[in-house]
Amino acid sequence: MTPAEAQQRIAGLRADVWRHAELYYRHAKPEISDQAYDALERELADLEAAWPQFASADSQTRRVGDDRVQGFKEVAHRQRMMSLDNTYNEAELRAFHARLVKLLEADDFAYTVEPKIDGLAVSLTYEDGRLVRGVTRGDGMKGDDITANLRAIPSLPRDLVRRGKGAIPKIVEIRGEIYMTQAEFERLNAARVAEGEEPYANPRNIAAGTVKLLDLEEVARRRLEIVLYSLGHCEPEVVASQSELHDQLRSWGLPVVERIWRVRGIDAAWAAIGELDRLRRSFAYGTDGAVIKLDRFEDQRAAGATEKAPRWAIAFKYKADTARTRLRAITIQVGKTGVLSPVAELEPVFLSLSTISRATLHNEEEIRRKDIRIGDLVEIERAGEVIPAVLRSFPEERPPGAKEFDLVAAVGGQCPVCGGRIAKLEVAAEGGKGVAWKCQNYDCQAQRAGRLMFFCSRRALAIDGVGDIVAAKLVELDLVRDPPDLYDVALETLATLNLGTEQEPRVFGEKNATKVVAAREAARALPLEKWLYALSIPDVGETTARELGRRHRTLAEVADSKLLQVVLEKARLGDRRELEAPASRKNPAKTDEEKARRKELCARLDAEISALDAGMLAGVPGELGPAVAASTLDFLASEPGRRLLAKLRKLGIDPAGTVVEAGVFTGKTFVLTGTLPTLKREEAEQQILAAGGKVSGSVSKKTSYVLAGEEAGSKLEKAQALGVPVIDEAEFQRLLQG
């Protein structure tokens, strides 16, 4: 790997890891499994260690995932809350032990082994035995105050019980995990599915979402539980080891883990990890690993900590549950963009607390690569997602005559839903580009239903209640062709919608229908960016939609966008470097004269773009490139696009863009680094954008200011090297005042 390659890979990984940490910690909506996340973070950490010149204090490998969101008061922890290093194998566990032997110059220390609970971390403060506060982990230093939500947990004592000898400290921070039982998770999911909403993937996600709800009645309705296992600040100290702490917490009347092992040596710890693995499925909370800690606090202090995790503890993660079963058939599903995806139809098998009869096979290439054939014995895995995946097949146990799977043959060369033409297209796939077969018929029922469901999803217009079943039904009955047709479906029609069969009817109901009607009306007021995203314009994801929404006032303006036209026109002129190079034999058609003309035109278009784009946020560079410009303009000018616009016009829906007018920061670009004393990063960003400024991720000569807080990293050094002004929060506020 060359330095340039390493730098590029590190930058890519850093962005990915950051995004997935945000999805997991802040939004409780992870897109990848914990294992996949750990693997990305591990790769990043290894590369940063091998290429220290590209390390950065801003990297997710050096800080804990931040869960803070708006709407909660921030409170500082008295003692920092850390993360844990992870391992998935015995050799690394032994390496952990070997490091401690060296550090402590001893080898007879005691460990505790306890369950690693798959919930979300919380710190409780008891003063003179009274619960005064509950705070999330946040960035480890400061978290969100969730005291009100915690009071809705019936099993959490408000007062510590004074029993016998155990004195009650004046102030104590007790750390633990909030979780939801499997039974409660299933109850809530069943209710969601009945109302046509997307089920949650696992209890952890819904527990994390619930803790951050502002609606206390709803919090109380979704029963949360808590378990406590660790100590923060304690004044005066009352226990001297982890095993004593466990007993002390229990005697104070707090809920604690079912089982904790106190052992000497790593062999005994390894045995305890195995024993825990056999017991863990009977626990009330999800247990995805074992936490191995030095028992004595004195030893813990001697071992110390890195930037984000203690050296005296490690998490051993168990492998995700797998099961073996027969692959009965492969069916083909058609998604909202028309992509044909193979689905494994399985002999039902019990895995991770539920019966599985379907699993994802991703795409045809993957089926080939894993050599999976109908009739095969296959291994399936559940890694935190709703739908399990097929991991591998066992060709040695294959029934005779099993043929390689051929997707096109399986669907008879046409879309299995509408019978329309299919074509092979490049699509974005894990680890780069892949190929997929796509139904070419925009009016395919599967695509219609997929688009309607997407239109109503949380991230789009948040019309709760219209999930896959309701959407499919509305399309099947031809009540909805394009998503905006949802506005024409009468309340009574919705209320009497039969989601079951003729023999076993199951109506959507008055209550659900009323909710949908209220939500669709509320959606009228949503900004242009949400609507652009909700309309499933090819290539327009959330970020692009936001960038478009900031640069246009109305949908009609996007359809006729001067800015997008100029971006396209400029792209057509050709590659800038090519224009600047002298005429060559390779390209004789382009004379120097011709090039000079084009170059001049290019500069004119650049000026036009920046005039049109004045005061706008730079955003993610390249987000509004020629590809996006072409597909947006093409789609909105196409028959389906014009149809959508006409329908919205008829409904009186005219969402407004959030065009930023010129402000004190117009024309200024900021780079943020470190932790600011009072403002959260997003708040500072919001204020910059609102004042017409731009925010960029990296420092260059064009940067106007670097806004730096505590623990600022390499960006600060770079700013100093380039002579870019560095300001603190106070100076920032002064500038903002004008």
Ligand code: IVH
């Ligand atoms: S001790 C300084 N013990 O795992 C060490 N953490 O991946 C602090 N967790 O933030 C953690 N079960 O939220 C500890 N028995 C346990 C745990 C546990 C779950 C969580 C905790 C921590 C995260 C790190």
